[in-house]
Amino acid sequence: MPVEKLRMVVLASLMAGLMAVGAYIHVPIGPVPIVLTNLFVLLAGLLLGSRWGIASAGLYLFVGAIGMPVFYGGKGGLAHIFGPTGGYLFGFVLCAWMAGFISERIRHRFGGEILAVIIGLLIIYGLGVPWLKMVAKMSWSKALMVGMIPFLIGDAVKAIVAIVLARAVRPMLNRQMQTVSTLTPTLSHQREREKNNDRN
Amino acid sequence: MITATLIQTRISWFIFDSILLVGLFFLSRFPFKQLLRELRFWTIFLFILFLFQSLFTPGLRLHSFPWLPVSKEGLLLGGLTCWRLGLILGYAVVFTAVTRPRELRDALIWILKPIPTLPERRIGLMVSLALRFFSCTLDQAEEVRLAHRARLGDRNRNPFRRIKFTALPILRRSILQAEDVTLALVARGYREDMPLKLSKIPFSHLTTLIIFLGALIGVWFLV
Numbered sequence: 001m002p003v004e005k006l007r008m009v010v011l012a013s014l015m016a017g018l019m020a021v022g023a024y025i026h027v028p029i030g031p032v033p034i035v036l037t038n039l040f041v042l043l044a045g046l047l048l049g050s051r052w053g054i055a056s057a058g059l060y061l062f063v064g065a066i067g068m069p070v071f072y073g074g075k076g077g078l079a080h081i082f083g084p085t086g087g088y089l090f091g092f093v094l095c096a097w098m099a100g101f102i103s104e105r106i107r108h109r110f111g112g113e114i115l116a117v118i119i120g121l122l123i124i125y126g127l128g129v130p131w132l133k134m135v136a137k138m139s140w141s142k143a144l145m146v147g148m149i150p151f152l153i154g155d156a157v158k159a160i161v162a163i164v165l166a167r168a169v170r171p172m173l174n175r176q177m178q179t180v181s182t183l184t185p186t187l188s189h190q191r192e193r194e195k196n197n198d199r200n
Numbered sequence: 201m202i203t204a205t206l207i208q209t210r211i212s213w214f215i216f217d218s219i220l221l222v223g224l225f226f227l228s229r230f231p232f233k234q235l236l237r238e239l240r241f242w243t244i245f246l247f248i249l250f251l252f253q254s255l256f257t258p259g260l261r262l263h264s265f266p267w268l269p270v271s272k273e274g275l276l277l278g279g280l281t282c283w284r285l286g287l288i289l290g291y292a293v294v295f296t297a298v299t300r301p302r303e304l305r306d307a308l309i310w311i312l313k314p315i316p317t318l319p320e321r322r323i324g325l326m327v328s329l330a331l332r333f334f335s336c337t338l339d340q341a342e343e344v345r346l347a348h349r350a351r352l353g354d355r356n357r358n359p360f361r362r363i364k365f366t367a368l369p370i371l372r373r374s375i376l377q378a379e380d381v382t383l384a385l386v387a388r389g390y391r392e393d394m395p396l397k398l399s400k401i402p403f404s405h406l407t408t409l410i411i412f413l414g415a416l417i418g419v420w421f422l423v
């Protein structure tokens with residue numbers, strides 16, 4: 001496997017791990033606490049792009065589905081995915097893809113990143129609220145009151161922080177990518193030398 | 201299989217799932233107090249949901265308590281919804297608490313192996329890395345939180361600054377750690393075509409699985 005690809009595999013796993021950590025970190029603002037999972041979902045899309053963004057969010061969902069306690073409140077399991085908050089979890093996957101897709105198309109410009117996070121968050125609610133309505137058998141107004149309105153301010157804060165973090169960390173990632181790229185020929189030469197030694 | 205039975209609307213399936221959950225709970229030797237602690241938040245959510253359903257579902261008032269603004273249909277609907285969600289959460293808590301990550305990863309690779317298009321080794325690697333990063337990052341988050349507190353950062357009420365000064369150091373450290381892991385994998389010559397060693401399922405587990413499957417098929421035909 002090429003080093004760049006292996007690096008993206010590791011980074012996607014890291015973002016999935018961070019999403020899980022985000023479910024454990026609460027920032028208390030008012031009656032509803034902010035959970036940082038959405039923040040890392042948006043960040044995965046912005047930093048890794050659409051392909052690896054969807055891979056990391058999908059991996060997070062998958063790890064949760066096989067029973068690891070990575071969802072909010074230390075929950076996990078397939079049953080939790082089909083519970084009342086399952087729509088938000090599926091929304092994370094699409095959100096990471098969409099945020100990455102828009103961010104790639106506008107080449108990481110500030111205005112475009114704002115658009116990417118807004119559309120990403122709308123996708124989460126677009127899947128989460130109807131799912132909550134269906135599973136909990138609520139009316140639309142109740143589902144919106146329980147599953148969207150209280151979180152809007154917190155999500156706006158998270159969206160801004162996601163953009164700030166993405167812009168702060170991207171130069172570091174690019175620098176590391178250059179280091180890995182310079183390392184690749186050295187490693188491939190080394191492997192070829194080993195193969196030749198084996199043949200001899 | 202359990203998820204399939206929980207989608208059903210008949211009360212007999214709910215009773216079967218409840219009995220099974222109680223049985224599994226006792227077999228797992230999971231502490232009852234911890235189960236209550238795990239379900240504490242969800243109990244509040246389920247109670248609010250029950251109130252919503254019973255107060256706002258149209259229907260006949262109760263004969264015994266006509267002054268109560270709840271309907272018979274609302275109480276029934278609210279009770280069934282909360283019962284189903286409670287069962288889902290109960291299964292999730294018990295399963296999560298008693299299964300080791302390595303067992304899960306091995307089972308995952310074993311399940312995905314017959315599917316030709318899926319890279320089961322890569323998925324297995326990603327799952328184990330994600331779990332590893334999860335535990336390492338939790339430790340790092342605790343370190344950052346303590347360092348933040350030592351510098352009186354917790355007195356700052358600005359949510360932007362609080363998230364920024366928590367998330368940015370965690371992210372930076374984690375990315376550096378990820379780069380180290382990548383280089384370590386490359387240096388060890390990571391390949392996806394290496395032979396796979398999986399532990400065999402013990403005979404006692406197989407017997408229990410067959411008994412459980414038989415009971416499920418029996419209940420399916422009886423109901």
